[in-house]
Amino acid sequence: MGLFILRRLLQGLLVVIGVTIVVFVATRLVGDPVRVMLPLSATAEERAEFQHQLGLDRPIPVQFVEFAQNLATLNFGDSLWQRRPAMGIVLAKLPNTLTLIACGLGVAILLALPLGAIAALKPGGLADRLTVFSGLFGLSVPQFWMGLLLIMVFAVIFRVLPTSGIGPPVHYILPAITLGLPSLARLMMLVRSTVIDELNQQYVRTARAKGLHFHQVLFGHALRNALPAFITLAGWEFISGLAGYTVVVETVFAWPGLGQAAMQAIQHNDLFLLQAIVFTVAILIVAVNIALDVAHKFIDPRVELG
């Protein structure tokens, strides 16, 4: 167990190093931070001065070593746009994104299990066909459009929910639905197909033959066996939310989270803030991945950690 976590930590370190290299290459070699961050009207002297200030006139290897050192101490420099440490901004915005993901994914998980199971009871039946079609529909609707439609219907026409921003719990309803819909579709389809497969297994017939009630088989065996795959996918949904897929929802609903901060950083050409966000998220993703593997081990004893 300890050895496994150590190995995964090392692998996570590789991921973080990989992200470091990609960000460094993208910002220093492919793009020109001075061009991105200074206005077009800046003179050549101003550019040189700024370049010197950021240390960009030194050799590339020297720059990379310093870049990596700063990251290792979580020093991302000051946000050029807000003139305060970039890390502080990230830490202030992170909780909003996390609660949004938790709400959206929570709704998806709570609905996916019963809906998927009901569909699986009679493959090819009405409920099943409805589930498959609505699942495909949920996967096909672009999130930004879904969000705008919900705003149009519930905030503009019926005026029952707020259009955007964060606040009391009613503010969470529309963003959570918009964010959770594709996750719900994927999770629901997964529960459906695993439960269909499980119910066709021999052990189900045995359990029924020895007198177990159908519900006991469904909840005690079929759904239980669907759980490991379900948790893996739910974890993946959580990670992809972290990996920036909340950006769209946060933009549509003016949600003050990491995604919105990333968009603002892009609009204000604030590379340091953007870097800080990308690294924080990379580290979080590594941590969540390790936690998921460990959780998997506890749920399914057959899993070998290696």
Added chain:
Amino acid sequence: MAVLEISAPITRPTRLPPIVVELWRDKSGLLGLTIIVLLLLMAIFAPLLAPYDPAVQAVTTRLKPPFWVEGGSMAHLLGTDQLGRDVLSRVIFGARASLLVGTSVVALAGTFGVLLGLFAGYKGGRTDAIIMRLVDIQVAFPGLLLILLIVSVVGPGTTTMIVVLACTNWMIYARLVRGIVLTIRQSAYVEAAEMTGCKPNRVIFKHVLPNLSSPLLTLGILEFTNVVLAEAAMSFLGLGIQPPATSWGLDVANGRDYIFVAWWLITFPGLSIAVTVLSINLFANWLRVTTDPQEREKRFARQKMAERRRSRSPLISKA
């Protein structure tokens, strides 16, 4: 009942290839394919079909509603936007961006991923370990955020978007291909080919690759939908297709500020994305079930069960 209806075409003597008959029997798959073909034609013949130039502005006819709403006219069937541009023409031309980006990214990422997957699975050993570690690392990357960072530094545009999406999408192909190659390598015919002196290249491309065609086709189509959605989302955020070019995502972003007065501005481009992706998904869903032997077996078993049930109690099934 449903089974009775769909079994009618097979009893009729037919010369159509079996795959066409099967598609005919699956109405949602057929619908999906029909819409895909229509969309393709629409994208190709956009200049002939569109009533107006999508970029031409007309200040006098700003924010006209669709023709069936009061104030709308047949001159602009789906209305006009805040600059007086014809919404229908923009929707027709927008298909080009989605399909172009989708096809290019799937082709680029697919080729790269398949080659690396074949190589890793066939060579094994250290090559395999290195390539798959690369895949693992990249899968754990903060996907969209990293894309945003790169795009914002390099500068947004169609080419940037295609390259960046291809660079972040190849891993899934490599994984799939490697997994299948590992099992095929064990098979007798690959061993036989190797023993008769086939060179690795010949074994890979003549004997291994054909086995991959159907899972790869399904994966490619499903990835295509992901790319179309990603293109729309990036264009919506202003980091994808840049004006004056048209894209459905871009149009939804433009209509966003007019959501209180002009519902049609976000509705039609968004609907186009949803319909495109949904029809591809419907078709892919059919394709997956049809090309997978295990799924075919299951479906066959279900069909037989249903027949048996029907013959035993015809009254109940008809009710």
